[in-house]
Amino acid sequence: MKRAGFANYWLPILLLLPQLTIIAVFFYWPAFNAVQSSFYLQDPFGFGSQFVGFENYADLFASKEYAKVARFTLLFTLLVTATSLATALLLAVKADKVLRGARTYKTLLMWVYAVAPPVAGLMGVMLFDQNIGSVTDLFAWFGYDYRLGVNYWDTAFAMIIVSVWIQIPVNFIFFLSGLQSIPQHVREAAMIDNPSGFGRFWQITFPLLAPTAFFLLIINITYALFDTFGIIDTLVKNNPASNPMTLVYKVFVDGFRGNDMGGSSAQSVVLMVLVLALTIFQFRLLERRIHYT
Amino acid sequence: MTDTTSTTPRAKKRFRWSAVFDHSILILGSLFMLLPVFLALTTSSHDNVEIQREGLKFWFGSDIDENFGNAMFEKGGFTKTVTGMTMLMNSFILGIGFAIGKIILSMMAAYAIVYFRFRFATFAFWMIFTTILLPLEVRILPSYEVIQSIGLTNSYTGLIVPLLASATGTFFFRQFFLSVPEELVEAARIDGAGPVKFFIDILVPLSQTMIAAIFIIMFVYGWNQYLWPTLITTDEGLFTLVRGIRQIIQAYAEGSEIPEYGQAMALALIAMLPPVAIVIFFQSWFVKGLVESDK
Structure with a gap:
């Protein structure tokens, strides 16, 4: 808040009212409903509901299928985050270094930010298609029979590649802006101290980028958990049957297909706790964030 | 004449292998980003039977007008009433409506929180802040039920x-x-400007670049929404382009006849063109907004 703020009584409330109303109706009400219905067992035909306490949670944690989805989500998140961060970092370091065409490379490497995940998913469906897919042809050339939507790990592979493709631009933009904010005198001093490019990167540039990297780590985990929904939904072509899926996708499948309101709500609450943990982690990091310049 | 090249080593035409290596990596990276979309473009210029027989195409064919024309103007869907044009319009309504709504609401709320001394300031801030804990994807089912109950x-x-x-x-x-x-708000107060005047005459003009940056980010976010439109709109007249992708996938999965590959690719390209164009043309604003907003 500003020191010299206005001391009006009604105006701030009036200014906040639209935002708070929308949040109350479309955020707090459904969030409250989710928590509430996670303690109830709904009749699938709509004939009332019964309070069951923590039974939905107990069922969830005892479920083998849920454990399998959770394991896949963990692996998926790890691979997408690590691959897209590493690729983007490499590209940002090179784009920061080259003298010619830096602007062109920057544009070429960031425009995919604007492509919607399901649109990328549709292109993935075509590229990895059993009949017409070019990637499938490439696999066949190496003697591997790639089958999207049939083989569990083949589908997982396509999901990871498409998710990484979409996520590289954001990471690239942040890494590049992080690199470009390293002052010239620091760079020159580093050049004198450590003429080897590789050593210089790990000893000087990378530690300077660490705050950006930590921040991006959280962003990427959140992305892999929640924003990949469109990619997964398109790649499994509406048919999750034997395909891998993430926790968020399962909330949707159980809630809308399986009509399991209580179970789906309990999953929502579990994810809520997960996001809460991530947010607290992020703030602890931000507090300790070191500024070198 | 002195040797000028020694003072500007960068201008020296010296062949360096490391530069070749750097450029190769950047070119490979750029190709990885470009190739899928290039393939979508080239494939969208071919006939469906040809694609079915020979796979995705690496060069342009002759059916580009037909596929794009069909994607945009042919009535499709179950009810045969919507064209690509309808979906394009709906996408613009969603993207622009969302971006403008977001800017107005959040500027007003932020103004109240930053510039006013009032009792509920902290409470209001935390009420808004808590929303980051629960993305729409997580509370999707209860949100849908609330919308349904309000009609x-x-x-x-x-x-x-x-x-x-x-x-x-x-x-x-x-x-x-x-x-x-x-000092700005102090000066404004000395000059007798009230909170409304200060907001409209000083703060809004000062925020122009920020508004532009957030508009781009929010437009792209709104345009690219998928799950929410999928649940909320069952009436095809309200489908957006990204929502339309789901129909294509469904038709593709049922797959009794040859899927309309070319047309599907054309629609995917149309669905990505406006947000991509905005991000490229207003690149510096967009990057500034993105890097500064997320910190």
Whole structure:
């Protein structure tokens, strides 16, 4: 808040009212409903509901299928985050270094930010298609029979590649802006101290980028958990049957297909706790964030 | 004449292998980003039977007008009433409506939080702040039920307004307002400007670049929405392009006849063109907004 703020009584409330109303109706009400219905067992035909306490949670944690989805989500998140961060970092370091065409490379490497995940998913469906897919042809050339939507790990592979493709631009933009904010005198001093490019990167540039990297780590985990929904939904072509899926996708499948309101709500609450943990982690990091310049 | 090249070593035409290596990596990276879309473009210029027989195409064919024409103007879907044009218009309504709504709501809220001394300031801030804990994807089922009980399914209001229930824009403007020098508001008060006048005549003009940046980010976000439109709109007249992708996938999965590959690719390209164009043309604003908003 500003020191010299206005001391009006009604105006701030009036200014906040639209935002708070929308949040109350479309955020707090459904969030409250989710928590509430996670303690109830709904009749699938709509004939009332019964309070069951923590039974939905107990069922969830005892479920083998849920454990399998959770394991896949963990692996998926790890691979997408690590691959897209590493690729983007490499590209940002090179784009920061080259003298010619830096602007062109920057544009070429960031425009995919604007492509919607399901649109990328549709292109993935075509590229990895059993009949017409070019990637499938490439696999066949190496003697591997790639089958999207049939083989569990083949589908997982396509999901990871498409998710990484979409996520590289954001990471690239942040890494590049992080690199470009390293002052010239620091760079020159580093050049004198450590003429080897590789050593210089790990000893000087990378530690300077660490705050950006930590921040991006959280962003990427959140992305892999929640924003990949469109990619997964398109790649499994509406048919999750034997395909891998993430926790968020399962909330949707159980809630809308399986009509399991209580179970789906309990999953929502579990994810809520997960996001809460991530947010607290992020703030602890931000507090300790070191500024070198 | 002295040797000028020695003072500017960069201008020296010296062949360096490391530069070749750097450029190779950047070119490979750029190709990885470009190739899928290039393939979509080339494939969209071919006949479906040909694609079915020979796979995705690496060069242009002759059916580009036909596929794009069909994607845009042919009536498709179950009811045979919507064209690509309808979906394009709906996408613009969602993208622009969401971006403008977000900017207005969050500027007002951030102004109240930063520039006013009132009792509920902290409470209001935390109420808005808490929304980042629960993305729409997580509370999707209860959100859908709320919209249904208010009777907002299949309406633009039901499509746009629930998406506005988040904190992102408010944080962005709060951060920016906090960086505006304190002297400005002091000077305005000495000159007798009230809160409304200060907001409209000083703060809004000062925020122009920020508004543009957030508009781009929010437009792309709104345009690219998928799950929410999928649930809220069952009436095809309200489908957006990205929502239309789901119909294509469904038709593709049922797959009794040869899928309309070319047309599907054409629609995918149309669905990505406006947001991609905005991000490329207003690159510097977009990058500034992105890097500063998320910190």
